[in-house]
Amino acid sequence: MAHTGADDRGTSAPLPHCGNLRQFTILMERGNFQLAELLNRFEQRGVSVLGLSIFESPECVLVRLLLTQPDVGRDVLERAGLAIIETNLLAVELAESRQSLLGLCRTLLQANVKIVHVCPLPIASRNRLIVAVMVEDLEAAASALRARGYRIVSEEELAY
Numbered sequence: 001m002a003h004t005g006a007d008d009r010g011t012s013a014p015l016p017h018c019g020n021l022r023q024f025t026i027l028m029e030r031g032n033f034q035l036a037e038l039l040n041r042f043e044q045r046g047v048s049v050l051g052l053s054i055f056e057s058p059e060c061v062l063v064r065l066l067l068t069q070p071d072v073g074r075d076v077l078e079r080a081g082l083a084i085i086e087t088n089l090l091a092v093e094l095a096e097s098r099q100s101l102l103g104l105c106r107t108l109l110q111a112n113v114k115i116v117h118v119c120p121l122p123i124a125s126r127n128r129l130i131v132a133v134m135v136e137d138l139e140a141a142a143s144a145l146r147a148r149g150y151r152i153v154s155e156e157e158l159a160y
Contacts, residue, residue, distance in 0.1 A: 020088035022070040091153040111144035
């Protein structure tokens with residue numbers, strides 16, 4: 001089985017040298033009220049949302065969140081009584097012109113690393129683009145990207 005950074009209880013443990021970013025996937029009832037209330041709770045606790053994906057089905061809504069303060073965010077989610085899956089992602093800086101999103105994906109695919117999803121992160125400093133990358137093997141992805149000159153960004157660098 002590929003290593004995603006989750007331990008056998010389903011919670012994420014930091015991986016050494018990977019500079020990971022934590023994503024929360026939650027199951028919610030359909031409708032906007034529950035999500036709006038949750039976003040208000042984050043705001044009240046000083047947590048900013050870096051990324052948000054919503055997948056709606058007739059029965060429920062699956063929400064993926066990237067937060068600036070994941071420990072505080074987890075507390076908010078747990079207090080709301082929501083089912084949570086926490087997953088580690090890589091935050092990768094695309095700093096040079098040769099480091100395009102296409103190049104990042106090509107690097108991972110050439111290293112036989114399966115890409116699950118990629119999303120840009122709103123970071124307003126140093127004219128850099130940072131993307132969150134969910135892959136099946138964080139260590140292999142980080143190694144392949146570093147070998148090609150990509151910089152893995154720490155979670156602390158993303159907090160503002």
